[in-house]
Amino acid sequence: MGEGLQKVLAISALVILYLFFSRFGTHFATMDTFVSILDSSYYLGFLAIGMTFVIITGGIDLSTGTVMVGSALVGGVAYNVWGFPIALALGMAVLTATLFGLFNGILIGKLGLPPFIATLGTQFISLGFCAVIAKVQTQTYPSLSSPDGWFKMAVYKAHGFPVGALWLVLFFVLAWILLNKTILGRYAYAMGSNEEAVELSGIKTANWKMLVYVVNGFFCGLAAVIYSATYSSITPQTGNGQEMYAIAACVIGGTSLAGGIGSLWGTILGVFVICVLKTGLLSMQLPVQWQQVLIGVVVLLAVLMDVIRTRRAKKV
Numbered sequence: 001m002g003e004g005l006q007k008v009l010a011i012s013a014l015v016i017l018y019l020f021f022s023r024f025g026t027h028f029a030t031m032d033t034f035v036s037i038l039d040s041s042y043y044l045g046f047l048a049i050g051m052t053f054v055i056i057t058g059g060i061d062l063s064t065g066t067v068m069v070g071s072a073l074v075g076g077v078a079y080n081v082w083g084f085p086i087a088l089a090l091g092m093a094v095l096t097a098t099l100f101g102l103f104n105g106i107l108i109g110k111l112g113l114p115p116f117i118a119t120l121g122t123q124f125i126s127l128g129f130c131a132v133i134a135k136v137q138t139q140t141y142p143s144l145s146s147p148d149g150w151f152k153m154a155v156y157k158a159h160g161f162p163v164g165a166l167w168l169v170l171f172f173v174l175a176w177i178l179l180n181k182t183i184l185g186r187y188a189y190a191m192g193s194n195e196e197a198v199e200l201s202g203i204k205t206a207n208w209k210m211l212v213y214v215v216n217g218f219f220c221g222l223a224a225v226i227y228s229a230t231y232s233s234i235t236p237q238t239g240n241g242q243e244m245y246a247i248a249a250c251v252i253g254g255t256s257l258a259g260g261i262g263s264l265w266g267t268i269l270g271v272f273v274i275c276v277l278k279t280g281l282l283s284m285q286l287p288v289q290w291q292q293v294l295i296g297v298v299v300l301l302a303v304l305m306d307v308i309r310t311r312r313a314k315k316v
């Protein structure tokens with residue numbers, strides 16, 4: 001099964017899900033629901049874009065969910081406790097996430113730790129460290145009616161207009177250029193296909209792998225900014241599970257967990273499949289437990305297709 005075919009399947013799944021929920025869901029086929037789907041795609045989209053870079057190298061990052069929420073928490077502390085202007089506080093959130101990405105990159109690229117183990121450790125570190133900085137206190141970002149509430153209109157929504165979609169498109173284009181038109185992207189695909197061959201050709205894969213995780217951390221920081229504008233109140237020691245939605249979006253869109261194969265176009269398709277599924281299941285008034293079960297089934301099917309594709313590629 002080729003990457004192109006999996007994209008077609010992702011598009012088909014998106015259309016089928018939308019038509020199904022329009023028929024059987026409550027008030028699903030409305031503009032409000034469409035806007036809700038769009039709104040829920042922003043921070044997940046940023047997480048999934050960064051995750052695509054990592055998975056293409058053959059790696060994984062289990063810390064992105066907690067890093068996103070933890071970075072938003074640090075930004076909240078910078079605003080509420082340290083007295084930073086809101087723009088600088090949001091910059092602190094992006095910087096914090098990028099530093100966690102650098103930390104992962106050093107562990108994996110320089111020290112040679114397996115990505116699963118390294119990022120699992122970072123998940124716990126970010127979960128606890130950011131909570132310590134916040135003194136385990138919920139951090140609140142300014143409301144839309146407050147003087148600093150302008151940041152919500154600047155990054156999330158202004159008078160009903162989906163500003164967040166514009167930021168997602170902008171950084172999607174930048175990420176696409178980075179992945180497809182630069183040496184970093186070429187080396188990412190090469191490392192995912194055959195890292196040993198890349199090393200034998202004289203390329204220092206450790207440095208490039210570290211840079212990939214830094215890019216991932218940066219996109220986690222952007223997700224943290226959108227997350228802060230979306231939810232306003234950031235609770236310490238949360239975020240677990242968000243990385244699974246990002247991984248699922250990548251796999252649904254055709255990015256292979258074996259590495260070397262993937263595209264950002266497919267990832268964005270996967271993001272919208274996840275968002276339509278979550279919103280549609282809510283419109284059918286299913287309990288949260290059943291929502292998680294069905295989303296898990298979709299992820300397993302996507303991984304199964306990836307496994308079949310990898311096996312066929314090895315036979316060829």
